[in-house]
């Protein structure tokens with residue numbers, strides 16, 4: 248055997264060790280998940296994730312291949328998140344609720360924590376139309392926007408394990424709710440009119456609130472929509488005075504409870 252062949256054999260042995268380590272690592276991930284479930288512990292532990300990262304940074308500080316190894320670990324972490332997500336959610340998570348309830352914020356956080364695909368409907372529509380939501384309303388009218396929402400939602404039913412952040416009006420159409428439920432569980436986020444007002448009062452990207460941005464108007468529109476939101480929801484998470492992490496934990500635990508009661 249010449250040297251080159253010998254090195255190639257050594258490389259193959261190394262790869263086998265990496266595979267064995269990854270299999271072992273993934274099995275540990277599953278054990279951690281089972282442990283958290285058994286003892287009712289929070290699934291998302293950003294502080295632990297940060298601690299793990301600090302440990303790696305320290306360990307690789309003077310390593311010649313620091314950048315390359317960090318890159319591999321970022322993928323390993325992403326894949327661990329996917330393993331968790333696939334185990335927890337075999338469906339789309341669809342967030343609905345009034346403007347300012349936190350659909351965009353919560354979806355964004357969840358998609359990062361579980362490395363799940365995220366579709367922010369407002370953003371997707373604005374990108375496709377090459378126009379902001381207020382401009383779409385002003386140029387083509389609300390009905391046109393609502394039709395775009397319906398066709399996007401239909402299109403999204405080909406996938407699973409995706410987070411769909413709806414615009415606040417999406418759940419008002421019955422046909423949209425039928426679409427959401429094909430592959431998804433529907434999570435309703437709620438907040439009081441006062442909280443909503445506090446959250447949205449300085450924003451200009453919600454045409455329905457332009458010139459109407461008061462607690463009274465919000466309360467009135469919310470009341471008109473309430474029945475449809477509640478009818479569409481599989482689970483409800485109230486968000487007043489709660490942190491993003493608390494809301495996400497509650498959402499996860501309510502969804503997993505729902506799955507247990509389904510079987």
Ligand SMILES: Nc1ncnc2c1ncn2[C@@H]1O[C@H](COP(=O)(O)OP(=O)(O)O)[C@@H](O)[C@H]1O
Nearest residue numbers: 345346347348349350351352446486489490491
């Ligand atoms: N739980 C929360 N606590 C404090 N502020 C929040 C919370 N959830 C959302 N926000 C803030 O409220 C505003 C509206 O949130 P957003 O996610 O855009 O709501 P939606 O998509 O439901 O309209 C944003 O500025 C966001 O940072």
Ligand SMILES: O=C(O)C1=C[C@@H](OP(=O)(O)O)[C@@H](O)[C@H](O)C1
Nearest residue numbers: 345346347369414415416453454
């Ligand atoms: O409630 C609504 O009818 C709307 C909510 C908005 O999304 P957010 O709920 O994310 O603000 C956006 O889709 C549009 O301005 C209409």
Ligand SMILES: [Mg+2]
Nearest residue numbers: 350351369414
């Ligand atoms: Mg939003």
